[in-house]
Amino acid sequence: MVDQFCFYPESKTLExxxxxxxLASLPQGGNEIDSNSIFGQTAPFxxxxxxxxxxxxxxxxLQNSGGYVLAIEKKISRVRKIVRKAKNLNLKNLKVLHFYWxxxxxxxxxxxxxxxxxxxxxxPWPKRRHHNRRTLNFQSIESISRVLKPKGLCRLVTDNQxxxxxxxxxxxxxxxxxxxxxxxxxPESLFEQRFKKMGIPYFQALWEKKAxxxxx
Numbered sequence: 001m002v003d004q005f006c007f008y009p010e011s012k013t014l015e016x017x018x019x020x021x022x023l024a025s026l027p028q029g030g031n032e033i034d035s036n037s038i039f040g041q042t043a044p045f046x047x048x049x050x051x052x053x054x055x056x057x058x059x060x061x062l063q064n065s066g067g068y069v070l071a072i073e074k075k076i077s078r079v080r081k082i083v084r085k086a087k088n089l090n091l092k093n094l095k096v097l098h099f100y101w102x103x104x105x106x107x108x109x110x111x112x113x114x115x116x117x118x119x120x121x122x123x124p125w126p127k128r129r130h131h132n133r134r135t136l137n138f139q140s141i142e143s144i145s146r147v148l149k150p151k152g153l154c155r156l157v158t159d160n161q162x163x164x165x166x167x168x169x170x171x172x173x174x175x176x177x178x179x180x181x182x183x184x185x186x187p188e189s190l191f192e193q194r195f196k197k198m199g200i201p202y203f204q205a206l207w208e209k210k211a212x213x214x215x216x
Contacts, residue, residue, distance in 0.1 A: 022083045026108055033104075034113035038095055038127030039068045044115040047072065049101040050122055052189070054082030055179040060118075061086075061094040067115070069094045072101040084133040088158060105143035114147045117154040121191045122163075136167045145176040155186070157204040159195055164203040177207040
């Protein structure tokens with residue numbers, strides 16, 4: 001049975017095993033989702049946006065047993081792959097949502113609910129006439145700011161320098177973020193591993209949401 005509150009991007013009739021405990025679904029109301037609503041308790045809430053085949057989300061969930069990872073992916077074949085791998089690893093702190101992450105941030109995630117956001121190798125849409133299709137834009141940066149907690153982190157990794165510079169400019173224009181140096185090593189995604197092996201350069205940055213004035 002398809003959960004009536006799930007939105008499936010690729011097909012209105014697509015059936016997904018929504019009773020699977022590793023699959024997250026969307027509530028009726030907006031701006032309600034946090035770690036408690038998805039996982040049943042409050043803990044550091046980590047989002048992998050456009051999770052792909054799930055290599056980073058799976059490794060990071062293993063590395064952060066005290067936190068919860070929500071992998072958001074629009075392609076159902078990838079969603080099923082992540083779920084299958086998570087079951088093989090017996091992960092209890094990871095769930096997968098089949099949805100567009102831009103809409104999730106805008107319409108479903110609670111304000112100041114997220115500790116970390118990771119956006120790894122998003123489609124750069126390199127042709128100028130396609131730049132309006134890029135998921136990272138002024139509106140999505142505003143959504144990222146809304147859902148992150150003060151001192152929350154947003155990390156971008158991409159192999160497209162033009163896209164990297166464009167996104168960096170957007171974050172610099174925002175008064176809400178500060179570029180910082182990573183304090184730990186993150187697991188490498190499948191793309192990172194491939195690019196390293198092939199000697200292809202890629203670019204990454206980590207931003208921290210500034211605390212409100214008067215807060216430590």
